[in-house]
Amino acid sequence: MSCTALMIAEKPSLAESISKLLAPNGRQASPVHEYFAEFRGSMCKFKFTSVKGHVYNLDFTREFNDWNIDPLELFTARTIKLEASKSGGICQHLRQESKGVDYVILWLDCDREGENICFEVIKNVREGMKRLPDGRPKDSRILRAKFSAITATDIRRAMNNLTFPNENESLAVDARQEFDLKVGCAFTRFQTKFFNQKYGNLDSSVISYGPCQTPTLSFCVSRHDQIKSFSPEPFWTLSVSVAKQGTNGEQCGSEIHLSWEKARVFDKHAATTIQSMVRKCKEAKVISISSEKKTKGRPHALNTVELLKFGSSNLGIGPHETMLIAERLYTQGYISYPRTETTTYPKNFDIKSVLKDQSRHDLWGLYAKELFEKGFEWPTGGNDVGDHPPITPMRVANEGDLSGDSWRIYNYVTRHFIGSISPNLKYQKTNAIIKIGDETFECSGIRVLQPGFSTIMHWRSMSDQILQELHKDEILKITNVKLVEGQTSPPDYLTESEVISLMEKHGIGTDASIPAHINNICQRNYVTVQSSARRLVPTNLEKIDPELSLPTMRSEVEKQLNYIALGRAKQSEVLEHCLNLFAAKFKYFRDNVAQMDELFEATFSPLASTGKILTKCGNCKRYLKYIALKYDYKGLQCPLDGFGLVSFSTGSKDIGYPLCPNCYNNPPFENIKKGMGCNRCPHPTCEHSLTNNEVCSCQVNSCNGQMVLDATSAPKWKLSCNVCNFVSVFTDLVKGVSISKDEYCENEECNSCVLKIEFRENQNKKPLKGCILCEDEIAELLENKEVMVEVVAEVVATIEEENISKF
DNA sequence: GCAAGGTC
Numbered sequence: 001m002s003c004t005a006l007m008i009a010e011k012p013s014l015a016e017s018i019s020k021l022l023a024p025n026g027r028q029a030s031p032v033h034e035y036f037a038e039f040r041g042s043m044c045k046f047k048f049t050s051v052k053g054h055v056y057n058l059d060f061t062r063e064f065n066d067w068n069i070d071p072l073e074l075f076t077a078r079t080i081k082l083e084a085s086k087s088g089g090i091c092q093h094l095r096q097e098s099k100g101v102d103y104v105i106l107w108l109d110c111d112r113e114g115e116n117i118c119f120e121v122i123k124n125v126r127e128g129m130k131r132l133p134d135g136r137p138k139d140s141r142i143l144r145a146k147f148s149a150i151t152a153t154d155i156r157r158a159m160n161n162l163t164f165p166n167e168n169e170s171l172a173v174d175a176r177q178e179f180d181l182k183v184g185c186a187f188t189r190f191q192t193k194f195f196n197q198k199y200g201n202l203d204s205s206v207i208s209y210g211p212c213q214t215p216t217l218s219f220c221v222s223r224h225d226q227i228k229s230f231s232p233e234p235f236w237t238l239s240v241s242v243a244k245q246g247t248n249g250e251q252c253g254s255e256i257h258l259s260w261e262k263a264r265v266f267d268k269h270a271a272t273t274i275q276s277m278v279r280k281c282k283e284a285k286v287i288s289i290s291s292e293k294k295t296k297g298r299p300h301a302l303n304t305v306e307l308l309k310f311g312s313s314n315l316g317i318g319p320h321e322t323m324l325i326a327e328r329l330y331t332q333g334y335i336s337y338p339r340t341e342t343t344t345y346p347k348n349f350d351i352k353s354v355l356k357d358q359s360r361h362d363l364w365g366l367y368a369k370e371l372f373e374k375g376f377e378w379p380t381g382g383n384d385v386g387d388h389p390p391i392t393p394m395r396v397a398n399e400g401d402l403s404g405d406s407w408r409i410y411n412y413v414t415r416h417f418i419g420s421i422s423p424n425l426k427y428q429k430t431n432a433i434i435k436i437g438d439e440t441f442e443c444s445g446i447r448v449l450q451p452g453f454s455t456i457m458h459w460r461s462m463s464d465q466i467l468q469e470l471h472k473d474e475i476l477k478i479t480n481v482k483l484v485e486g487q488t489s490p491p492d493y494l495t496e497s498e499v500i501s502l503m504e505k506h507g508i509g510t511d512a513s514i515p516a517h518i519n520n521i522c523q524r525n526y527v528t529v530q531s532s533a534r535r536l537v538p539t540n541l542e543k544i545d546p547e548l549s550l551p552t553m554r555s556e557v558e559k560q561l562n563y564i565a566l567g568r569a570k571q572s573e574v575l576e577h578c579l580n581l582f583a584a585k586f587k588y589f590r591d592n593v594a595q596m597d598e599l600f601e602a603t604f605s606p607l608a609s610t611g612k613i614l615t616k617c618g619n620c621k622r623y624l625k626y627i628a629l630k631y632d633y634k635g636l637q638c639p640l641d642g643f644g645l646v647s648f649s650t651g652s653k654d655i656g657y658p659l660c661p662n663c664y665n666n667p668p669f670e671n672i673k674k675g676m677g678c679n680r681c682p683h684p685t686c687e688h689s690l691t692n693n694e695v696c697s698c699q700v701n702s703c704n705g706q707m708v709l710d711a712t713s714a715p716k717w718k719l720s721c722n723v724c725n726f727v728s729v730f731t732d733l734v735k736g737v738s739i740s741k742d743e744y745c746e747n748e749e750c751n752s753c754v755l756k757i758e759f760r761e762n763q764n765k766k767p768l769k770g771c772i773l774c775e776d777e778i779a780e781l782l783e784n785k786e787v788m789v790e791v792v793a794e795v796v797a798t799i800e801e802e803n804i805s806k807f
Numbered sequence: 808g809c810a811a812g813g814t815c
Contacts, residue, residue: 010814011813011815012814012815051813051814052814053813053814053815054812054813058810058811067808067809071809084813084814085814113812113813116812116813117813176811176812177810177811177812179810180810180811182810184809184810185809186809187809188808188810189808189809192808205808206808206809208810209809209810210809210810210811211811212811213811327815331815509811509812510811510812512812512814513811513813516811517811
């Protein structure tokens with residue numbers, strides 16, 4: 001009695017290697033991967049074939065592929081599964097091969113996607129299988145092999161412990177596909193149309209949105225924002241050198257540079273005080289010497305993400321390109337399968353023979369040979385995720401065998417492999433603590449004891465740093481004390497490699513899709529890659545709504561999908577719930593984008609077509625456009641929300657004040673009312689608020705307002721009342737006006753802020769300081785001096801009267 | 808013209 005079993009792997013290469021591992025002793029599987037072996041007590045003909053990834057792609061039905069329909073309809077649209085590769089004819093192949101077979105055994109990758117492909121396969125093979133005598137299909141003979149490594153023991157174990165495919169896991173993937181398709185397309189279509197109508201000069205024909213690509217871009221954009229909002233601060237540091245001294249106090253040996261315990265001081269006064277104290281000291285004393293052996297561990301086995309990071313940061317090859325090269329090396333048989341998350345070698349992995357092969361290599365053969373003979377280090381640590389073994393060399397290649405970048409990638413993979421089984425790097429670090437007066441300094445030296453893996457992975461090597469021999473309590477001569485001024489600098493743009501790390505940390509994308517997401521945001525011009533260091537710099541096409549670009553957005557949906565996979569929730573309910581949630585987000589987004597736009601257009605611009613960039617929205621980072629109003633934006637920014645300030649004008653001459661468009665509409669604190677300009681805002685720290693710009697009380701009779709310095713009025717400086725229309729403008733002689741911090745008019749009854757006045761260069765006048773109400777010299781500088789002085793006279797009179805009445 | 812995830 002005999003039977004036939006059709007076995008299906010996820011990719012051709014696996015069909016080949018697994019069938020080789022399963023074919024009985026000495027009998028190689030034929031190129032078509034057919035062999036005979038015993039199965040469940042009878043002789044069986046095995047046919048091992050494969051699909052090529054997913055069999056189907058999800059798409060909308062035709063009527064929804066029309067960009068003219070309301071994107072909101074997509075959330076409830078009908079979807080269909082279409083065969084993924086039309087030319088490949090995978091469905092046809094499966095139907096053909098499954099005709100009349102007794103068993104179907106599914107060898108798809110053992111992850112959720114693989115489980116989903118199982119059911120895509122079943123859809124095609126179930127029909128043709130041999131039926132039960134009563135004509136029912138033999139579902140009990142559709143089996144699932146579960147394996148965690150492509151090794152003989154593991155594959156045999158899987159063959160002997162066949163189970164059934166897990167439908168819940170597959171349903172979770174179906175839900176994920178439908179969710180991503182609907183949400184992605186709805187937002188993408190809406191955004192694209194909205195911005196294409198608004199701006200003619202977009203650098204991209206489509207502004208896409210997706211649960212992976214958008215958070216990825218968002219990492220780059222938030223770093224961009226950090227850089228743009230960074231303001232450098234000056235700091236000071238002590239640069240001190242000492243030297244050993246002879247019996248007569250003469251210097252012997254070269255200078256030793258010390259690093260200061262405090263590193264940086266942000267107060268110049270403190271820094272100079274410390275410097276002069278240190279200068280007064282005649283000697284430095286060694287307080288302690290310590291020496292410690294340290295270890296830098298050899299790397300774990302190589303996985304995809306590590307390869308991508310190295311490619312980008314050390315070889316200057318982008319992730320997409322790196323994967324293309326790695327795949328080519330794989331199909332040519334030079335390296336193992338390059339898409340894996342696993343960082344530990346399977347227990348029965350033949351490290352010895354791989355290493356022995358490499359001992360023939362032109363460049364590192366000698367090192368590999370020595371390692372082989374002396375005995376390599378068995379790797380410890382790392383993770384077995386159960387997908388594929390780590391990336392290792394499979395065949396020796398010398399530089400001449402491979403071209404350019406292929407060789408560089410192969411070179412790295414192999415050095416990494418050898419490094420991962422080499423000894424650790426060991427070094428001795430010596431540290432000396434040195435005191436000068438009350439200040440503590442240190443210096444250190446490094447001696448490499450055993451280079452270990454860094455011999456082969458030279459980019460990770462350490463070099464000796466010689467430290468002269470010092471003793472505890474030794475007195476050293478101070479040879480140099482300098483105060484060095486520096487400036488804090490903003491962080492740099494994220495490197496591609498840092499973005500990959502962030503994606504990995506937040507679970508965005510997979511080893512197979514990370515390169516695709518990065519490639520996506522580059523190709524669509526959302527970011528550009530800086531040539532040298534491969535840093536990702538956002539272009540003007542930035543994100544729209546921060547809520548939607550949070551990396552947590554993906555993990556929330558992922559959590560819901562897990563419930564389906566575990567069989568704890570019904571697929572239809574979860575999907576409906578998530579889609580409803582995002583349909584609501586979509587509506588909110590759509591209405592708000594429109595509202596925001598209307599609001600700004602109504603307030604600031606009657607003509608939306610032309611005009612220049614006015615200021616930037618602190619929430620969405622889009623530029624707001626401003627058309628032909630009288631007052632210009634002066635580059636001042638609201639520190640609370642990042643919006644650029646604008647001048648509000650009533651239209652009458654000189655009457656106006658600065659205002660933050662965001663605080664104006666969305667007051668940042670309870671006691672700040674809607675519709676307030678900066679000149680009435682009581683915020684304690686904002687540099688533009690009333691608190692920090694009020695000069696004196698309004699001098700108009702019966703007005704209880706405050707005269708506020710209006711920084712947006714420069715170069716024509718003015719003080720304006722925040723209640724009535726009273727304005728005092730400075731004459732053209734004045735170049736700058738500012739409020740002197742913590743200084744008030746000596747006249748206790750007045751108590752106005754002291755103003756600092758700077759004159760224009762051609763005036764040849766020294767800056768002035770004083771009270772605008774009580775000092776004539778300052779009041780003279782006002783164009784409407786008379787008004788001011790008249791009012792002052794009245795005020796003084798009132799004060800005097802009040803004083804009199806008090807007595 | 809649109810997503811993400813497999814694989815080539």
